[in-house]
Amino acid sequence: MPPPDANETANDFLLREPLYAVLSEPRYRQRNLTAEAKREFFETGERYVSRVMALAERLTAGAIDRALEFGCGPGRVAIALARRCREVVAADVSDPVLHIARKFASENHAQSVRFVSVDELRGRDEVFDLVNCSLLLQRLDRDAGLAMLRDLLRRVKPGGVLALEFPFASRTSQVKGITRSLRRAVPLMNAAANVILGKKWDEPFMPATTYSIESVLRVLESARFRDAVVSLTEEPDLSTCVIVARAEPSAAPAVDAPQPVAAPEAGWIDARDIIAARSIEELNATAEVYFASLQDRTFQLAKPFSGLTETPAILLNLAVLLQCLHARPGQRVLDFGGGSGWLSRILTQLGLRAVVCDVSSTALEMAKETYERLPPIGDRPAPEFLHFDGRTLALPDASVDRIVCFDAFHHVPNPAEIIREFGRVLKPGGIAAFAEPGPEHSRSAQSQFEMRTYGVLESDVDVDAIWNAARASGFSELRLAVFNIPPFQVGLEAFRDMLAGGAAWVRWSDATRESLHNVRDFYLVKSGSEPLDSRDAAALKCNLEIGAVSRSSIAVTATNRGRGTWLPSSAGIGGVAIGCHLFDGSGALIRFDFARAPLDRACEPGDSVTVTLALGDIGSGARLVEVDCVSEGVSWFGPQGNRTVRVPIPA
Numbered sequence: 001m002p003p004p005d006a007n008e009t010a011n012d013f014l015l016r017e018p019l020y021a022v023l024s025e026p027r028y029r030q031r032n033l034t035a036e037a038k039r040e041f042f043e044t045g046e047r048y049v050s051r052v053m054a055l056a057e058r059l060t061a062g063a064i065d066r067a068l069e070f071g072c073g074p075g076r077v078a079i080a081l082a083r084r085c086r087e088v089v090a091a092d093v094s095d096p097v098l099h100i101a102r103k104f105a106s107e108n109h110a111q112s113v114r115f116v117s118v119d120e121l122r123g124r125d126e127v128f129d130l131v132n133c134s135l136l137l138q139r140l141d142r143d144a145g146l147a148m149l150r151d152l153l154r155r156v157k158p159g160g161v162l163a164l165e166f167p168f169a170s171r172t173s174q175v176k177g178i179t180r181s182l183r184r185a186v187p188l189m190n191a192a193a194n195v196i197l198g199k200k201w202d203e204p205f206m207p208a209t210t211y212s213i214e215s216v217l218r219v220l221e222s223a224r225f226r227d228a229v230v231s232l233t234e235e236p237d238l239s240t241c242v243i244v245a246r247a248e249p250s251a252a253p254a255v256d257a258p259q260p261v262a263a264p265e266a267g268w269i270d271a272r273d274i275i276a277a278r279s280i281e282e283l284n285a286t287a288e289v290y291f292a293s294l295q296d297r298t299f300q301l302a303k304p305f306s307g308l309t310e311t312p313a314i315l316l317n318l319a320v321l322l323q324c325l326h327a328r329p330g331q332r333v334l335d336f337g338g339g340s341g342w343l344s345r346i347l348t349q350l351g352l353r354a355v356v357c358d359v360s361s362t363a364l365e366m367a368k369e370t371y372e373r374l375p376p377i378g379d380r381p382a383p384e385f386l387h388f389d390g391r392t393l394a395l396p397d398a399s400v401d402r403i404v405c406f407d408a409f410h411h412v413p414n415p416a417e418i419i420r421e422f423g424r425v426l427k428p429g430g431i432a433a434f435a436e437p438g439p440e441h442s443r444s445a446q447s448q449f450e451m452r453t454y455g456v457l458e459s460d461v462d463v464d465a466i467w468n469a470a471r472a473s474g475f476s477e478l479r480l481a482v483f484n485i486p487p488f489q490v491g492l493e494a495f496r497d498m499l500a501g502g503a504a505w506v507r508w509s510d511a512t513r514e515s516l517h518n519v520r521d522f523y524l525v526k527s528g529s530e531p532l533d534s535r536d537a538a539a540l541k542c543n544l545e546i547g548a549v550s551r552s553s554i555a556v557t558a559t560n561r562g563r564g565t566w567l568p569s570s571a572g573i574g575g576v577a578i579g580c581h582l583f584d585g586s587g588a589l590i591r592f593d594f595a596r597a598p599l600d601r602a603c604e605p606g607d608s609v610t611v612t613l614a615l616g617d618i619g620s621g622a623r624l625v626e627v628d629c630v631s632e633g634v635s636w637f638g639p640q641g642n643r644t645v646r647v648p649i650p651a
Contacts, residue, residue, distance in 0.1 A: 428528020
């Protein structure tokens with residue numbers, strides 16, 4: 001006997017298993033259902049509504065009197081809402097399910113709930129203080145789910161609140177994922193699987209479609225919903241997200257009409273198919289073939305100044321990345337996916353100990369060539385070169401201070417695994433900074449060209465998934481940079497208007513939001529603290545006292561008034577010394593960097609150290625010596641806001 005129509009089967013199943021269809025746990029099946037399990041089921045609705053109300057209170061000062069529960073099922077959430085709102089409208093597509101929900105509402109004394117069909121709701125022009133939709137999107141295809149969301153947003157009154165719960169990540173295996181797809185598409189396959197699993201053969205397959213948090217937020221932004229609060233919950237197989245967002249209070253939501261999804265062009269490549277079809281080793285080999293095939297390395301070696309078209313965007317991203325990095329001279333920085341080493345060379349020039357890391361041996365050879373052809377100026381730390389196997393970094397635990405990933409992480413097929421490695425090799429308080437494209441990178445013409453021509457992976461960048469992996473890998477903070485590529489440009493009058501917070505400011509905000517769809521510059525901070533020392537300008541605070549003075553020397557006592565340790569002079573970069581500038585009797589500068597008295601030990605906050613500053617040959621006539629502290633390779637203390645001391649030296 002063939003299985004019945006899928007819609008009839010789903011409806012019958014909802015009637016047969018009203019609780020299990022919502023929360024798929026064995027204790028909620030009818031054959032297992034006890035009074036205690038039934039009570040626990042409705043308590044989950046209470047906990048969810050308490051969570052939503054707490055988030056909603058952050059966004060609106062108004063009372064939430066009228067609420068809509070869309071896709072109410074047996075009334076789990078609607079009954080909880082009825083205890084907090086004057087009126088609740090609960091809508092569902094199934095009349096028999098609504099009958100069950102009314103029965104449960106009566107049992108729970110929820111008198112303020114009005115149960116209606118979805119068709120009945122569509123016939124009414126009602127708006128609500130709160131619209132809630134819990135775990136309904138996962139039962140729909142993504143396009144249908146987002147279209148439903150756009151329509152649902154029209155039900156939120158100006159200044160009202162939307163609450164949405166949906167799954168955003170699944171940790172099922174690839175084999176299980178394929179099996180689920182077949183069960184969903186082929187009724188006979190689902191019937192066979194049910195028999196194997198000991199279920200009724202006509203039990204429908206209940207999908208658990210995941211949605212990108214960013215795609216949902218974009219729908220909310222387009223509908224002028226602001227101040228979204230996001231709360232995440234980790235489950236063994238499925239991670240869920242609750243978003244509570246407020247509609248703009250000044251006007252009714254202007255929801256964009258659903259955009260038709262264009263069919264993929266012939267030959268269109270899905271980055272996920274590449275990941276599924278190739279091993280890590282095969283993708284590593286693809287990267288090696290790419291670099292080895294370059295007969296002319298000029299473009300790669302000249303980065304970031306390879307061409308006028310791409311250089312401005314690279315430099316803007318680079319500036320943001322360096323600011324995110326919060327690095328100090330002398331720190332060890334891993335340049336992950338360093339390629340030709342152009343970024344590592346810049347890091348070396350800045351006084352950092354760069355480790356160029358790549359899966360391609362040829363790329364590392366090119367990086368060495370970069371250093372040979374463009375050697376850093378001055379005495380700088382020598383770079384290291386590290387071959388990566390695609391899984392494990394050949395570095396000890398807590399052995400690097402910083403990690404940079406510039407336009408490289410979207411080539412990674414196993415991002416969660418690499419984030420774990422980042423967490424392992426970073427020191428406590430260390431930072432991993434990223435400059436990457438956005439969540440639809442794989443669909444761009446350039447990405448399609450790269451994947452089709454070279455076979456390289458051009459994945460989308462999902463910051464939500466990265467943050468989930470990072471939190472599980474010892475990171476405590478995620479920060480995203482907000483900026484424009486290219487910079488927003490205005491005339492003089494518009495600039496003045498922008499500074500005054502006028503219409504130009506609004507246009508800048510819109511331009512920034514549009515720009516940020518295509519870029520993700522962010523950094524992760526590992527849990528723990530990083531000791532502050534004199535390699536950081538924030539630690540350069542001192543008080544100077546002058547003792548005995550002669551034409552050959554000055555006795556100086558320096559007290560560390562900062563929060564960080566002064567490194568001894570022997571430390572090299574960041575080592576502190578007492579120094580001075582030499583002027584003639586009239587105050588004209590003779591020599592800025594005139595003399596040094598090294599510190600032979602570290603100086604902790606609050607400690608003082610006394611040295612004799614030998615002046616040497618200061619020439620004839622009256623002189624003026626300005627005494628200051630200096631952190632070698634970082635800064636003099638005076639330009640950081642410290643008081644220097646000028647000492648007259650008589651003729």
